[in-house]
Every structure is written in C-alpha cells, then in structure tokens.
Amino acid sequence: MTLTQSIARVALGTGLLLLIPLTAKLTMAEMAWSPGDFVAAGIMLFGAGLTFALIARMGDNTLYRLGAGLGVVAGLLLVWANGAVGLVGSEDNPANVLYVAVLAVALIGAFVARFRPLGMSNAMFAASLTYVVVTAIALFVWKPTGAAAEPQVALVNVLVANGIFAAFWAVAGLLFRRASTIGSHSGRQLV
Known part of the structure; x- marks a missing residue:
C-alpha cells in the first residue's frame, strides 16, 4: 500500500470514528462536545493513525506492527x-503535565533506535519505567489526603489506572522484543 493510500485510510477511519460522538451529540442532551472538541479529537485520532501507518511500514512482521499499534494506542x-x-486528580492538576515526559521518552527513544525492533523495545520499556516514575513523582506532589485533596479521586483508582497505562508501554516493549528475535528488517524508509 502506498503512503497516499495509507493517509486516505487514516482520514476515512478518523472521520468514521468521529461519527460516534457526533451521533451522540445529536441524540443526547448530556453530550457537551464543542466544535473545538471535535477538532481536537480529529487531530489526535488522525495523528495517531498516521503515526501508526508510518511506524508499521518500518517492520516486516506482525509482532512489530502489534507493538507499534499498542505503543501508539498507549500514547493516544x-x-x-x-x-x-x-491521570492524577482532575485534568486541572498541574502534576499531570509531568506525563509529557513519557511521550518524550518514547518518541526520542524510537528515533534514536531508528525504529529497529530491539531499540523500539528498549524505548517502550523506558517509557513504561518513566510512566511509573512520573506517577510516583506526581503522587508525591499531589497529596491524596488532607484539605487540598480531591476527595472524589481515590488513591487506589489512580494507582490501578496508571498501572494499566504503564503496562501498555511494557507490553509494546515485549512485542517489539519478540519481533526482534524473528528477524524484522527495519531498513525501510518512512516515505
């Protein structure tokens, strides 16, 4: 499949996925998405789809593509x-800004590895570890008890949710590691 065909498929998939919240907005009074929300969702979905399409072209086996897919989904x-x-408290909690480091580690690691499976594996494991460290730091900054606490957010919920997110990155790392053992050739070009 050519790059143009991949982009067209991603655009079509993004449009179809956006029909779900559009239908909800038209049929449910509680659906409070603004036009800006649709634009932001479209940019995120199209960006994730395009990222996957480009990275998946770099490997020649299913495990590499699954690892790329899971890594992109984790980032999205x-x-x-x-x-x-x-991810910690409400969306207004400044500690949530720390999670940008996870994406930075994953992206920088992928580029440094030149999208080779073993290097991608290391980048995903590093992103998982960064996720755990960022969560620990965020929880240290955000006090889950006391007068400034956000009582609607239980500490257990925060830990479980963040553990699941960290596991996504780790499983992507395992898939890339496995892809490297079966001889994925990553000498392909992005374009």
Missing part, C-alpha cells in the same frame, strides 16, 4: 485521558 490514550479527566 495517555494524551486523551490526561486532557479529559487527568
């Missing part, structure tokens, strides 16, 4: 959840 969910409800 990180951005979406952090913007929508926040």
Whole structure:
C-alpha cells in the first residue's frame, strides 16, 4: 500500500470514528462536545493513525506492527485521558503535565533506535519505567489526603489506572522484543 493510500485510510477511519460522538451529540442532551472538541479529537485520532501507518511500514512482521499499534494506542490514550479527566486528580492538576515526559521518552527513544525492533523495545520499556516514575513523582506532589485533596479521586483508582497505562508501554516493549528475535528488517524508509 502506498503512503497516499495509507493517509486516505487514516482520514476515512478518523472521520468514521468521529461519527460516534457526533451521533451522540445529536441524540443526547448530556453530550457537551464543542466544535473545538471535535477538532481536537480529529487531530489526535488522525495523528495517531498516521503515526501508526508510518511506524508499521518500518517492520516486516506482525509482532512489530502489534507493538507499534499498542505503543501508539498507549500514547493516544495517555494524551486523551490526561486532557479529559487527568491521570492524577482532575485534568486541572498541574502534576499531570509531568506525563509529557513519557511521550518524550518514547518518541526520542524510537528515533534514536531508528525504529529497529530491539531499540523500539528498549524505548517502550523506558517509557513504561518513566510512566511509573512520573506517577510516583506526581503522587508525591499531589497529596491524596488532607484539605487540598480531591476527595472524589481515590488513591487506589489512580494507582490501578496508571498501572494499566504503564503496562501498555511494557507490553509494546515485549512485542517489539519478540519481533526482534524473528528477524524484522527495519531498513525501510518512512516515505
């Protein structure tokens, strides 16, 4: 499949996915998305889809593509959840800004590894570890008890949700590690 075809498929998929919240907005009074919300969702979905299409072209086996898909989904969910409800406390909690470091580690690691499977594996494991460290720092900054606490957010919920997100990055790392053992050739070009 050519790059142009991949971009067209991503654009079509983004449009179809946006029909879900549009239908909800038209049929449910509680759906409070503004036009800006649709634009932001479209940019995130199209960006994630395009990122996957470009990275998936770099490997020649299914495990590499699964690792790329899971890594992209982990990044998309990180951005979406952090913007929508926040990963520690509410979306207004300044500690949530720290999670940008996870994306930076994953992206910089992928470029340094030149998208080779073993290097991608290391980048995903580093992103998972960064996620755990950022969560610990954020929880240290955000006090879950006392007068300034956000009582609607239980500490256990924060730990479980962040543990699941960290696991996404780790599983992506395992998939890339496995892809490297079966001989993925990553000498392909992005374009």
